[in-house]
Amino acid sequence: MDSAIRQALRDGEKLGLRYALQVPQVAASGWTGARTGRRAGSSIDFQDYREYQPGDDLRFIDWGIYARTDRLTVKLFREEVVPHLDLILDGSRSMNLETESGSGAGFKPASGLEARSTKAAALAKLAALLATAAANAQCTQAIWVSGEGFQRLQNDALTPSAWDKLDLESKRTPEQSFEILPPKFRRLGVRVFVSDLLWPGNPISILRRLRDGAAALFVIQLLARDDVEPPEHGNLRVVDSETGDESEIYIDSSVAKQYAENLAQLQQSWNDACRQCGAQMTTLIAEDFENSISELEAIQLLAPA
């Protein structure tokens, strides 16, 4: 793995110490764990009373109430659960885009290391941040990286600085990876999908798959500055970072305007699809990453620890 990515993971981990993942109430169900869930369970936290029903544990009958009312009433306690974060990372080459602008404001490479891809670094930093925030929220986590199918990142159960093989070299889009080998999400987990979302097709299909069985779905579009702002006027041979396809374009004001319109249209289609699926979406600029973290708080994904 690139040393710059490694450094970004460390930076993200450090950054994530200040945040905790906001786990929605619906996600507070699942395996027995350290946190109380929304259902009745075996914790010591009282939740409610209800009438006894056959099959209820006799140990939870409140005999005092029975003595006063002659009715069998059981005490319900909150269950103890462990919330789960499924972090789905776009592992395609577009996330490893080499940019001309160099390091951005939110990414400071280690000395002696040349940052080749701000976008990849921002992705690593964001992933580390979210994983650390999830740990702060006593969540388990699984990091899925798209490639030839979705694979779990090596050592993803450990701290982010121990992660390995975050290579971002896939020529396939996340949607194609879904077709090959979908990730095995835990039910009612919080799912965060990080990608640049720059591939053709209707986003609703992949969003439905991501949303299926999830307590919440967050879509974070991570773009480089070059993705948002097209190059200046002139002749340009643009090369698709994933497919290697080339296209020669003369860029003028009308082309730049139409490019911006296309990007807005793409984002609008994803926004609409997210709204349709009950997902939250936000867009971060890789070069301006640290200033964009507030966006994650805005969509109630993170909260100060």
Place this chain on the structure above:
Amino acid sequence: MIPFLTYPLALIALATLPALAAIYILRNRFRRKQVSSLVLWRFHVQSKSGGAKIHKLQLPFLFFLELLALALLCVAAAGPHWKAPQSARPLIIILDDSFSMRAVSENISAQTRAKNFLEKLFRQPPPSTRLILAGTEPRSLGASVKNWREVNKLLSKWKCWSPNASIDSAVTLAAEIGKQQANILVLTDHKPADENISNPRLEWRAFGSPLNNFAFVSASRTAFGDQDRCLLEIANFSANAHSTKLLVQTGTNVQASMISLGAHESQRLVFNISSDAPSLRATLEPDALAEDNDVQLLPPIRKKVRVQVALADKNLSALANRTLDATSLRAAISADPQLVISESDNVVGQASSLPSAGKMPAPLPAGNCWNLVWSTVAATNAFTGPFIVDTSHPLAEGVALEGVIWAAAQITNAPGEIPVILAGNVPLLSTREDFFGRQYLTLNFNPELSTLQNTPDFPILFWNILSWRISEMPGLKESNARLGADVTLKTTGEAVTVIQPDGTKNSFPKTGGELALETPMPGIYSVIGGQAFSLSTNQFSVNALAADESDLSACASGQFGKWSEDTARRLEETSAVWIFGLLALALLTTHLYLVASAKGTK
């Protein structure tokens, strides 16, 4: 058809072509840039302003339009010309209008030969023809004509009565009219000055013949006291001595004499005839040119001035009368004087000095009467000079004033008076014209202290005064004139009709002042006007007197110069700038359309 360039240096501008190409090539160089996905770039059409492949440089259509337009403009700026085929050249014919063209040889004149030549020439008529008469001054005979019938109609104006032929001026005029492109044909009776004509557009045809000719070259009849003095000059324009018979007829009196003259000799005959004699006619024996064998001389015009001397001083009156009689221009006074000489001791220009009652000038008669005021003031200064004389004034003609003592009052001229003779700033003789054109002369002269009256200048001065008065009288100024010379006619505003010898009438509407009458042909001209003209002065004679035209020894026949060859005649250098300009304009219009519709870059 090889084009040539007027400004070859403009071709240097072609260096802009590689510059344009470099601009396009550099502009079309594609920078390689990796993007996340082409999904955002799929909206627009792929640029075709550059090559799709790196090995193939594709330039837009606009580039070729601009390149071509630039090249065309460069070539247009170089001013290309080429020889374009022309159907034929227009023809300008110069006709010698001098009367030597009337000289007859073998019973046919040079003018007739020239006409016959023209008739043959017009069997294949040129596209357009213009005629120019080469008389005293070249004159165009109307608009272009296209066939012999129209030409023949114009040739009726070719009279051959001019005293000379300005062919060189006519050639210049023809070149200007034809814009150096027309063929010029000169029809005359003599050779050109330089037989080797270098002008490829000029062809000179001579139809004359060297002939012997006796001619009057000069003739005049002037007043000589009570008689008329006649002068006849006869010249023999031939290579050998010849004799001719001269007949001089005055009324019924006919005198014949033989004139024998050597080669190129002339003889002057001077004789007096009675002033009562009617017109004098002199003829020579018929020869090659009949027009110069006959002259008619009418009696000279004798005009005199009716002068009224109204001088109170007897000495002055006697002096004035004596001087006026000496001029022989004074008519007997009966009534209606034309000049009144009066006396005044008024100091001109000083309002405070009033004229003495006994010396008031005589009242000015009504009509066109001039007034000469003789100012004699007691307090005078005697001027010995230098005198300032306006020599351009008719009063000062011939006045020398050398060694003259002129006594005059120390005065200045009144407003409006024009001094003619001055002594320092003292006007001695001044004039003033009133609203009706009458002249008021002021003579500041005291004869008691002067010597002017004892010198010839004094009668000369009075002769000038009377002569000036005569010149302002209505009527003809002369009765005999040479062919082509203008005859001056003074009118008082009435309409005048002039009848030429051939009966043609020229009417002049009411125009005051002078008329300069043309004399296009010899003979007797009659002037019909108002009452101002007397019967004896309403005619004048015009005689063909031109030694150069009467001298037929230099006449010749032949062709001199030739129009350039037919092929060269049909190829004409034509500017091709407009072609390149139009093409460039069309290309630029297309360019503009393509740019406006954004097709040029696709």
